[in-house]
Amino acid sequence: MTGPVRVGRLSVRLADPMDAAYLGPRLRPWDMVECFAGANLDPVTMLMRPFSDGFGPLTWTLEDSGEPIAMGGLYPFPHDPGAAIWLLGTEGLDRGGLALLALSRPWVAWALESYSPLCNMVPARAEGTIRWLRWVGFDIDPAIVHFRGVRFLHFRMDRVDGPNSAPAPRL
Numbered sequence: 001m002t003g004p005v006r007v008g009r010l011s012v013r014l015a016d017p018m019d020a021a022y023l024g025p026r027l028r029p030w031d032m033v034e035c036f037a038g039a040n041l042d043p044v045t046m047l048m049r050p051f052s053d054g055f056g057p058l059t060w061t062l063e064d065s066g067e068p069i070a071m072g073g074l075y076p077f078p079h080d081p082g083a084a085i086w087l088l089g090t091e092g093l094d095r096g097g098l099a100l101l102a103l104s105r106p107w108v109a110w111a112l113e114s115y116s117p118l119c120n121m122v123p124a125r126a127e128g129t130i131r132w133l134r135w136v137g138f139d140i141d142p143a144i145v146h147f148r149g150v151r152f153l154h155f156r157m158d159r160v161d162g163p164n165s166a167p168a169p170r171l
């Protein structure tokens with residue numbers, strides 16, 4: 001993705017470390033749980049990690065009318081063609097509605113052009129996030145994984161290559 005993408009009042013642009021400082025204390029409760037339980041990091045440190053690990057160019061900020069409401073990105077696996085895909089957001093993300101849905105599938109299709117599988121974990125009680133992941137096309141493994149007392153579910157999507165696969169939309 002080379003420049004900002006806009007659908008309705010939502011836009012996506014490359015993230016900036018200042019976005020991490022702004023979004024960290026404003027994350028939704030389950031996203032904060034994901035930071036602490038999944039990675040043992042506070043939200044600001046978790047959102048800053050892609051920049052310190054060299055993955056800033058694979059990290060984006062989602063804005064609603066110019067206000068950051070989420071950060072997400074890709075963490076390529078060092079010895080595998082896949083990547084961990086992630087998204088952490090504020091309550092504003094839940095109000096993204098149809099514009100968020102319109103951005104989601106093309107963005108994931110774009111990511112699959114370079115990385116497959118895309119996978120990660122989600123807190124098992126984050127029902128809205130799980131519904132969104134299913135809508136986008138991720139498979140959810142029902143096996144529970146425990147981290148620091150929190151139940152997580154794995155999710156995954158593989159690129160489908162072949163005569164019936166459509167090219168991913170360009171963002």
